[in-house]
Amino acid sequence: MFARGLKRKCVGHEEDVEGALAGLKTVSSYSLQRQSLLDMSLVKLQLCHMLVEPNLCRSVLIANTVRQIQEEMTQDGTWRAVAPQAAERAPLDHLVSTEILCRAAWGQEGAHPAPGLGDGHTQGPVSDLCPVTSAQAPRHLQSSAWEMDGPRENRGSFHKSLDQIFETLETKNPSCMEELFSDVDSPYYDLDTVLTGMMGGARPGPCEGLEGLAPATPGPSSSCKSDLGELDHVVEILVET
Amino acid sequence: MGEDTDTRKINHSFLRDHSYVTEADIISTVEFNHTGELLATGDKGGRVVIFQREPESKNAPHSQGEYDVYSTFQSHEPEFDYLKSLEIEEKINKIKWLPQQNAAHSLLSTNDKTIKLWKITERDKRPEGYNLKDEEGKLKDLSTVTSLQVPVLKPMDLMVEVSPRRIFANGHTYHINSISVNSDCETYMSADDLRINLWHLAITDRSFNIVDIKPANMEDLTEVITASEFHPHHCNLFVYSSSKGSLRLCDMRAAALCDKHSKLFEEPEDPSNRSFFSEIISSVSDVKFSHSGRYMLTRDYLTVKVWDLNMEARPIETYQVHDYLRSKLCSLYENDCIFDKFECAWNGSDSVIMTGAYNNFFRMFDRNTKRDVTLEASRESSKPRAVLKPRRVCVGGKRRRDDISVDSLDFTKKILHTAWHPAENIIAIAATNNLYIFQDKVPGLVRFPERSGVGFVFCVPVSSSDSPAIC
Numbered sequence: 001m002f003a004r005g006l007k008r009k010c011v012g013h014e015e016d017v018e019g020a021l022a023g024l025k026t027v028s029s030y031s032l033q034r035q036s037l038l039d040m041s042l043v044k045l046q047l048c049h050m051l052v053e054p055n056l057c058r059s060v061l062i063a064n065t066v067r068q069i070q071e072e073m074t075q076d077g078t079w080r081a082v083a084p085q086a087a088e089r090a091p092l093d094h095l096v097s098t099e100i101l102c103r104a105a106w107g108q109e110g111a112h113p114a115p116g117l118g119d120g121h122t123q124g125p126v127s128d129l130c131p132v133t134s135a136q137a138p139r140h141l142q143s144s145a146w147e148m149d150g151p152r153e154n155r156g157s158f159h160k161s162l163d164q165i166f167e168t169l170e171t172k173n174p175s176c177m178e179e180l181f182s183d184v185d186s187p188y189y190d191l192d193t194v195l196t197g198m199m200g201g202a203r204p205g206p207c208e209g210l211e212g213l214a215p216a217t218p219g220p221s222s223s224c225k226s227d228l229g230e231l232d233h234v235v236e237i238l239v240e241t
Numbered sequence: 242m243g244e245d246t247d248t249r250k251i252n253h254s255f256l257r258d259h260s261y262v263t264e265a266d267i268i269s270t271v272e273f274n275h276t277g278e279l280l281a282t283g284d285k286g287g288r289v290v291i292f293q294r295e296p297e298s299k300n301a302p303h304s305q306g307e308y309d310v311y312s313t314f315q316s317h318e319p320e321f322d323y324l325k326s327l328e329i330e331e332k333i334n335k336i337k338w339l340p341q342q343n344a345a346h347s348l349l350s351t352n353d354k355t356i357k358l359w360k361i362t363e364r365d366k367r368p369e370g371y372n373l374k375d376e377e378g379k380l381k382d383l384s385t386v387t388s389l390q391v392p393v394l395k396p397m398d399l400m401v402e403v404s405p406r407r408i409f410a411n412g413h414t415y416h417i418n419s420i421s422v423n424s425d426c427e428t429y430m431s432a433d434d435l436r437i438n439l440w441h442l443a444i445t446d447r448s449f450n451i452v453d454i455k456p457a458n459m460e461d462l463t464e465v466i467t468a469s470e471f472h473p474h475h476c477n478l479f480v481y482s483s484s485k486g487s488l489r490l491c492d493m494r495a496a497a498l499c500d501k502h503s504k505l506f507e508e509p510e511d512p513s514n515r516s517f518f519s520e521i522i523s524s525v526s527d528v529k530f531s532h533s534g535r536y537m538l539t540r541d542y543l544t545v546k547v548w549d550l551n552m553e554a555r556p557i558e559t560y561q562v563h564d565y566l567r568s569k570l571c572s573l574y575e576n577d578c579i580f581d582k583f584e585c586a587w588n589g590s591d592s593v594i595m596t597g598a599y600n601n602f603f604r605m606f607d608r609n610t611k612r613d614v615t616l617e618a619s620r621e622s623s624k625p626r627a628v629l630k631p632r633r634v635c636v637g638g639k640r641r642r643d644d645i646s647v648d649s650l651d652f653t654k655k656i657l658h659t660a661w662h663p664a665e666n667i668i669a670i671a672a673t674n675n676l677y678i679f680q681d682k683v684p685g686l687v688r689f690p691e692r693s694g695v696g697f698v699f700c701v702p703v704s705s706s707d708s709p710a711i712c
Contacts, residue, residue: 033571037517040575052328053353056415056434057465057484058580061521064463068517 031078034069041066268671270658274338274346277662280308280669281348282676283333287317289350291361292678308678312361312401317352329354335420339442342426347406349429353416356431358407358442366394412438412448419469425476432469432481435462439493451499452481452491467582468527474534478503486523486541488548506537506548508555518570518579526582531591532663538594540585543567545596545606560606560613563598565636565647578652586661586668597656600645601672602632618656618670618677629679 041062265286272281280292293311320329331352339347339358346361370392375381415433422429430439430451437452452469456462469481477493489502510519522542529538537548539556543564546556562583566573573579578599585596597603598615606613615632635644658671666681 034517037571037574044577052330053325053416055580057467057524058577060462060465061484061524061580064520065517068520 031073031076034073038066038069038073041069263674266674268658268674268676269332269334270336271660271669271671271676272336272338272348273660273662273669274348275340275663277664277667279311279338279346280660280678281336281338281350282669282671283316283336283350284674285330285332287315287319287331287333287352289314289316289333289336289348289359292676312403314359314403316350316357316359317355320354334417337420337422337429339422340426349420349422351417351420351431354410354413356409356412356417356420356440357405358409360404360406362402362404364400364402365396365398367397368392369395407442407445409440409445409448412440418467421469421471421479423471423476424474428476430469430471430479432466434465437466437469437479437481437499449497451493451497453498453500467525470528470530472534473530473532480528480530480537482525482528482539484524485520486525488525488528488537488539490550504550504553506553506556508546514567516570518574521574521579522570527584529585529587531587532589533591536591538585538587540583540596542579542581542583545585545594547594547608558608560594560604562596562604563634565634569647573652576652578655581655581657583655583657584659586659588661588666589664595659595661595668597659597670599652599655600650601654601656602634603656603659603670618672618675620675 044062045059045066263286265284265288267285268282269285270281270283273279274281278294280294282290282292284290290313291311292308294308295306297306316333317331319331321327322329329352333350334352336348336350339349341347344362348359348361350357350359369376370390372386372389372392373381373383409431412431413433413436415435417431417433419432420429421432427443428439428441430437431448432438432452435453435455436450438448439451440448452466454464454466463485465484467482467484469479472478472480478490479493480488480490482488486507488506490504490506491499492503493499495501495503510523525539525541527538527540530536531538535550536557537550539546539548540562543566544562545560547558548556570579583597585594587594592609593605593607595603595605601618602615603618604613604615615634616629617632630643633641633644634650635641635646640646654672656670656672660669662668668679670677670679
């Protein structure tokens with residue numbers, strides 16, 4: 001920090017600055033660690049989409065951890081501050097990775113989700129996790145992570161997240177990283193369950209669903225948007241309009 | 242040996258000391274019956290293997306009976322839930338023996354959704370000398386029958402027959418984590434993440450819900466049931482543990498729905514140790530009543546605790562299983578090891594408690610002397626008749642020979658399931674797909690090493706069976 005031999009002109013002031021700098025470093029490294037823990041937890045919740053029903057205890061514990069972090073970050077006032085930073089850091093990576101996954105998923109023929117299979121729990125748990133609505137975020141997080149009953153509820157949340165996808169892709173302007181990441185992921189995960197269910201009894205392991213679909217022959221180079229037109233049609237059937 | 246090296250190189254993700262580990266062979270539960278004569282194991286492939294202790298031979302009075310395979314059967318098959326488009330695993334989560342009431346043995350085995358009652362019978366005689374049928378079962382020509390005879394029972398090779406007597410299905414929406422037979426021998430309970438049901442052993446189409454912690458709005462869910470057990474003597478009392486580290490003792494006489502606990506056992510959080518992982522490591526993975534019924538044993542991620550039923554405020558004893566992991570919680574969270582559910586066990590006299598850990602280590606704590614020991618279940622360290630050597634994990638500082646450093650622990654080798662014979666010092670340890678049975682050389686005595694490092698008395702019995710499962 002300070003080179004040795006530097007005379008201390010004003011002991012009090014420099015000590016304060018030193019202390020403050022040191023404090024800042026520990027604070028920023030703590031908040032970095034905390035952020036990475038938050039990211040890790042969110043990824044873990046999303047990866048709960050296996051062929052077998054996810055472990056509810058594990059999901060609850062992870063969700064509680066996420067809520068703790070969010071509460072602390074809200075108290076610190078760092079909740080809003082961190083999000084845009086993160087968005088700057090790697091929005092493109094997320095866009096690319098999810099787009100590829102989307103493409104591979106949609107590439108499968110006849111992949112129309114059957115009614116009643118659009119389980120609520122397959123929603124990206126981060127679907128509503130936007131800094132602006134931090135108070136509501138934990139609720140939605142939890143509901144989507146393990147909502148398992150009532151096809152009506154499922155259809156509702158399915159529809160809702162699709163709205164967000166349309167919105168996001170229309171604007172192509174990620175306001176917050178998590179929102180974009182999760183929303184684009186949502187339809188993929190819904191399809192994931194459907195497709196793996198259709199794959200005639202093959203039983204992939206925890207992350208095999210992802211790997212299994214990625215190398216699939218990529219469909220036509222049509223954008224996600226045109227494929228979503230198809231999805232729109234399906235949703236109409238589901239909500240019986 | 243060369244083959245082994247190649248397999249090791251190629252399949253470093255599997256266990257190191259064996260070649261491929263089939264996932265279906267991973268043992269998922271171990272349970273002695275009430276006399277200790279039988280030992281049942283369940284695996285991920287839905288199979289149950291029962292071992293029987295050979296009677297002590299008169300020729301060698303000091304050598305105790307060893308366990309051989311008695312019966313193997315497929316308990317559960319994989320199923321597909323078409324409504325949710327999800328698979329139902331056939332993995333056996335728990336096995337509980339029913340107290341023996343006649344010549345047959347019975348046990349309950351459960352996967353995530355369905356409990357089955359199996360009856361195990363022996364047949365060692367068969368009738369011979371029928372009048373109308375010949376030995377092959379074909380009808381005799383009546384003109385050849387000149388006299389009548391009474392069929393006699395002749396001995397035959399022992400045949401063990403297993404049949405499913407009851408199937409208790411559709412009782413649970415969530416995954417079943419525990420079953421427990423009541424001391425009344427008529428009822429039993431099954432617990433999933435949010436509900437506990439009471440069944441009668443003879444009735445399969447009906448069960449009573451006795452605990453329901455599902456919130457009206459699933460968004461408010463923050464706590465789940467992790468384990469439950471009936472009191473060994475009082476048929477109205479049972480306990481269930483939660484993911485927040487609390488225990489609730491319930492009395493079925495109080496109400497039909499036991500949502501209000503009679504007693505709540507909870508230890509206040511230590512503020513100095515608080516971290517983002519505090520809640521996760523406080524989640525109770527197993528709860529067991531002592532044989533006396535006076536105490537409860539709980540296992541959370543880093544400790545085992547003994548609770549006195551008369552004191553709700555805090556446990557009376559706390560033992561550190563592997564406190565050196567406390568500084569590694571973040572990595573263990575990353576690789577999901579922090580969610581591992583270890584079980585715990587009492588010995589017959591409630592004086593020693595046992596639980597598993599990583600690196601195929603398991604730990605024993607003597608409640609009276611407060612001494613503890615770490616032992617390893619592995620092929621290398623367990624030659625037949627060998628005495629188990631205590632192991633030590635060094636955390637830096639002085640390192641003795643044979644010590645293992647924390648960083649070289651193998652977290653894929655975890656001992657989640659252990660069982661202790663109800664009366665004798667015989668323990669069964671499940672290490673992934675292998676079952677280890679250790680017994681005490683000197684009956685009735687468990688010795689813990691002194692500082693001089695005297696070897697622990699448990700030793701490995703010579704296995705006389707061909708089964709690859711016993712080591």
